[in-house]
Structure formats: C-alpha cells, structure tokens
Amino acid sequence: MPPLARTHGAQVQEDGTTRFALWAPDCREVTVELVSNALHPLQAQADGWFVGTCECPAGTGYRFVIDGHLRVPDPASQAQLDDVHGFSQVVDHRAYPWRHAEWQGRPWHESVLYELHVGLFGGYAGVEQHLPLLAGLGITAIELMPLAEFPGSRNWGYDGVLPFAPESSYGTPEQLKSLIDSAHGLGLMVFVDVVYNHFGPDGNYLGNYSRDFFRSDVQTPWGAAIDFRRRQVRDYFCENALMWLLDYRVDGLRLDAVHAIGEPDFLVELASRVHAAVEPGRHVHLVLENEDNNARLLQQGFTAQWNDDGHNVLHALLTGEREGYYGDFADDATAKLARCLGEGFIYQGQNSRHGCARGEPSAHLPPTAFVLFLQNHDQVGNRAFGERLIELADEDALRAATALLLLSPMVPLLFMGEEWGARQPFLFFTDHHAELADLVRIGRRNEFADFALYADAEVRETIPDPNAPATFARSQLPENLSSQVEHQNWHALYQQLLDLRHRLIIPRLPGARALKSEVLAEGAVSAQWTLGDRSLLRIDLNLSASNVWVSPPPTSAAVIFVWGVDSAGYQLGTLPARSVAVSLEAAP
Numbered sequence: 001m002p003p004l005a006r007t008h009g010a011q012v013q014e015d016g017t018t019r020f021a022l023w024a025p026d027c028r029e030v031t032v033e034l035v036s037n038a039l040h041p042l043q044a045q046a047d048g049w050f051v052g053t054c055e056c057p058a059g060t061g062y063r064f065v066i067d068g069h070l071r072v073p074d075p076a077s078q079a080q081l082d083d084v085h086g087f088s089q090v091v092d093h094r095a096y097p098w099r100h101a102e103w104q105g106r107p108w109h110e111s112v113l114y115e116l117h118v119g120l121f122g123g124y125a126g127v128e129q130h131l132p133l134l135a136g137l138g139i140t141a142i143e144l145m146p147l148a149e150f151p152g153s154r155n156w157g158y159d160g161v162l163p164f165a166p167e168s169s170y171g172t173p174e175q176l177k178s179l180i181d182s183a184h185g186l187g188l189m190v191f192v193d194v195v196y197n198h199f200g201p202d203g204n205y206l207g208n209y210s211r212d213f214f215r216s217d218v219q220t221p222w223g224a225a226i227d228f229r230r231r232q233v234r235d236y237f238c239e240n241a242l243m244w245l246l247d248y249r250v251d252g253l254r255l256d257a258v259h260a261i262g263e264p265d266f267l268v269e270l271a272s273r274v275h276a277a278v279e280p281g282r283h284v285h286l287v288l289e290n291e292d293n294n295a296r297l298l299q300q301g302f303t304a305q306w307n308d309d310g311h312n313v314l315h316a317l318l319t320g321e322r323e324g325y326y327g328d329f330a331d332d333a334t335a336k337l338a339r340c341l342g343e344g345f346i347y348q349g350q351n352s353r354h355g356c357a358r359g360e361p362s363a364h365l366p367p368t369a370f371v372l373f374l375q376n377h378d379q380v381g382n383r384a385f386g387e388r389l390i391e392l393a394d395e396d397a398l399r400a401a402t403a404l405l406l407l408s409p410m411v412p413l414l415f416m417g418e419e420w421g422a423r424q425p426f427l428f429f430t431d432h433h434a435e436l437a438d439l440v441r442i443g444r445r446n447e448f449a450d451f452a453l454y455a456d457a458e459v460r461e462t463i464p465d466p467n468a469p470a471t472f473a474r475s476q477l478p479e480n481l482s483s484q485v486e487h488q489n490w491h492a493l494y495q496q497l498l499d500l501r502h503r504l505i506i507p508r509l510p511g512a513r514a515l516k517s518e519v520l521a522e523g524a525v526s527a528q529w530t531l532g533d534r535s536l537l538r539i540d541l542n543l544s545a546s547n548v549w550v551s552p553p554p555t556s557a558a559v560i561f562v563w564g565v566d567s568a569g570y571q572l573g574t575l576p577a578r579s580v581a582v583s584l585e586a587a588p
Helices: 123-137 171-184 231-249 262-277 297-301 308-319 326-330 333-343 377-381 397-409 434-446 469-474 483-507 567-571
Strands: 009-012 018-023 030-034 039-041 049-054 061-064 070-072 115-118 141-144 162-166 191-192 216-218 223-226 251-257 285-289 304-306 372-373 411-415 511-519 525-530 537-543 557-563 578-584
Touching: 009 469, 018 171, 039 049, 061 304, 070 262, 123 141, 123 223, 123 483, 141 397, 162 231, 171 411, 191 231, 231 262, 262 297, 297 304, 297 372, 308 326, 308 333, 308 372, 308 397, 333 525, 397 483, 397 537, 397 557, 397 578, 434 557, 511 537, 557 567
Parallel strands: 115 141, 115 411, 141 191, 191 251, 251 285, 285 304, 304 372, 372 411
Antiparallel strands: 009 018, 018 049, 030 039, 030 061, 061 070, 216 223, 511 525, 525 537, 537 578, 557 578
C-alpha cells in the first residue's frame, strides 16, 4: 500500500526530501532545527499551518523552534531520539521489509485477548520472544498497553504525550514492527491501546503554540478537554489511528475512556475513516472502553466494548467487596450477573449510586460485542497494593469463574500472568521527577482516602510510591513460574479451557444469541445461548459456599467441562459450592 498521507508531522517524500507541517495558530514563525544545527524556516499558510520541505533523510533528528526561542518536539513525532523533550526523528515507514505482508488478520469471533505491558516484558524484543508461548496456550491476540512516548522509562502508558512515537525505552519502530510481524507469522493479532482523551502532564507543549487544541470551557480529570470540534484536531487523532493500522499493520485498537471525549460524532468519523482506508478483505477491529455504555456505538463502526459491568459484578461476587464502584454491583449481585450474561450490559439506563442514569439497551447486540475479563491493568493496578484476584478470592470459585470467562460466547481477555496464577502485584508506576513526582505520589495515596482501610493517613503512606524503581520491579513476572507446580496447574487449566473454546465454541460463534439467563440461588446462575449452528451452550455457575439445585442437562447434551462437580450428582441436579458445569447440545 502507498504510505499514509498526513497533514501533521514529518513525511518522507518520493524524491527523498521530507515535508514538515505544524499546526501552530498562536505563533508568528516556525523553523525546523536539525540535530546538525541546520535551520529551515517553514512557510506560514492558512488556518495556522506552517509547512516546508527540505533535504532530510529518514533517521535525521529534528525539532521545531517556535518564534525564535521555544524548542519543542514534533507533536506528531514518529520516533524520539531522547525522551519527550528531545529531538524527534524522521521515519520512513516504507523501509521495513514485512515478512508476512499477506496477513489479513482474523475474524473478531476468534479473538482471545491477552493484555500486557511491554516494559514489564523487556521491551518490544522481549515481547517478541514470548509470543510462541502465548500462541501455544491458545491466545489469538495480544493487546499492548499504550505505546505513546511518555516521560522517563517506566509508565503505564496513559501519561503519553507523543501519540505517534512508540516509546523509545522499549526499542525502535523497527523492533516494534518485527514484534508485530512475528505475531502475524504465529497467527496472532496485535492490538494497541490508544489514548485520545487526554495528554500526560509532562512533555505536552501544544498549549504553548496551539491553545485551540484544547477547550478552556470544559475541564476533565486531566485538565482542559481536547477540542474535537476542530478539523485539525480530528485529523491529528484519525491520522494516528491510521498510522497504527496501516504503517504498523496492527489488527485493532482499544480506545481508552472514550466517555471523556465530548464529541461522540468524532468517534463515528474515526471508525468510518478507518474502515474506508484498510484494504478489502482485511480484518480490523475497533474496541471501546466506555463507562457510559453507549451501545449505539457498537453499531456505528466499533466492534466491541470492554464489559466493565461483567467484571465488576463477578469481582463483587468473588470477593465480597462493595466500596467504590463495586457499590453499584454488590446489591442483588446474582441477578445483575444473570442480566450481564443474558443482555451484555448491566446498566442500560438505570441510575448508578451517583443518582445518574447510565447506559443504553444492549440485549439486541450479539455476545461477541462484549469483552469479558476477570482482571486487567485497571482492575488490578488501580488497587492500592495491586493485588491480583488470586489473592482476594477463593481459588475454587476463581477456577469456576475462569471457566465462565473462557467458555462463554463473550470475547475473553486475560491479563498478563493470569494464566499462571501469578501472585506478583501489578502496581501503578511512573518515572516523574521533582515536584511532579511528589504530586503524583501524594495524589495516588489520597485517591484511597475514602476507603475505610486507608482512612488513616499513616496507612496511606504505606501505599507504594509510583516513582520508585522498586514499584516497577515488584510488578515484573518472575521467570520461574513454569517450574512451580501451583502455577503449572493454573496454566494447564487455561490451556484445557482454551482448547475447548477453539474446538467447540469459536466455530459456532457467528450468529450466537443469548437465550435465557436465570438466578438459581444467591451466587449461582444458569445461562444459555443459541450458537450459530443452532446448538445450545449452557453454563451453570455456583460461586457461593452452598450447594444449589439446578435442572439437570438433557441426556442429549454433552457435558464438556466441569469444575468441582461430580458428574453423577450433576445429572441428578446438584451444583456444589464453588463449581461450574458447561454443556453443549447439538441442534435438533
């Protein structure tokens, strides 16, 4: 395919020159300064643009000089030579020799997502080395936490300030492409988590020369809202999405917290531009994180949404926690789980604990429109001490819930290490310095002031400092997990369940619909789905500490998986405490 045409940033031309463009409506002049100290003035054009072309091959370092004194990186930099404040680098995306250029992706219903943090795997090369193990487990897609260049070398990625530049501490753009290329060779899709709702607090210079990029009249938790009413702003983010999909050939994007984007029609435009740009026959998937549960977006170019409702109610049932947002799910939790399994979202217009209506009807959507998970970076890392679910829940109940996760028709997402039953925490970490480091540390600890366990200020002082290198180190998975029996057993369970999913569930998912979902007793539900070939999938789940009665499966149904269930007792209608039974009945 020809290179993506951009309005923002630096682009190598066919004749070997490079075109530079900066939208800087608040300044008088802009000059390109090369790392060699050569200066090339850009020409002022209409609507605040400064544009020019010069001899500047791929690999050249450059930055912009604003009004003769302010030196800034390119906000559309495609690589950085030295962190967020340093020189940007010209990149020619045509130069990489793709080994699997024929890759067309995979249909969405085949997705088994695995969320990971690239830095904790040792960078792009480290993730690439790990790919065969994930493919062997039954993973079909890796989801990389945000890659946009952030300050320092340790960060979740949600503090990124240069969305077009893959984080340089992880490796080069070529190493990232090699990772993606190798994934495709193993049949793995690659998703990138992108953040279009805010910039991080360190290294974003846009406000110095382009105040119109933001709205002074709308504030978000991260500051002034991005102004998606402006064409230049829309193009900036749409071009970013297209860069990942066309230049890096990733298979999909996970859009972070789109409820914080004030103009939802921008999202519809982005999806439309993406689907118009990719070549025919190629599978590309757009997945939302959307606290508002706007179901309509899932029929306007978006493939699926992270189902936080599903996680939250399962977490409440598994742990008994009810503080914070779990308060919306702890009361009548079993009925809410039944609704999730039968209709997708739990909140479809009902009032939350804040007294505000949340969500839209979702029962008309297929189950594959929802990404289900028991853990992810948010739900683990936003805990004060980053505890994984295995530290909080009964392990038998957790195994039963894992069977629901991996065998239900919703698309499952695993969080790195979950498949080994890892017990290492996943903590919140950053690499800020001086005053900002203090503000982040204090702010992080104060987030938990409303929780009973951390009401005392001295207790909050024990919450790990996000900027300490030890906080990052504690979040790394040990290399010896595979040598320990406990972890081998967890891995074997995931492998067994994913084998069943690939053989018996995935081929039947297109056309699947929820049939019914009912409460058996407190903590126990029974859910049924009609699959695309008219077979009937049934999951009976009991997360409680008591045995419950369940209608036995028909003799024509094959019981494909049980945990904690005696087959003979199940055929008589007994579903023991902390157990699960999954059956599949062929179409009549």
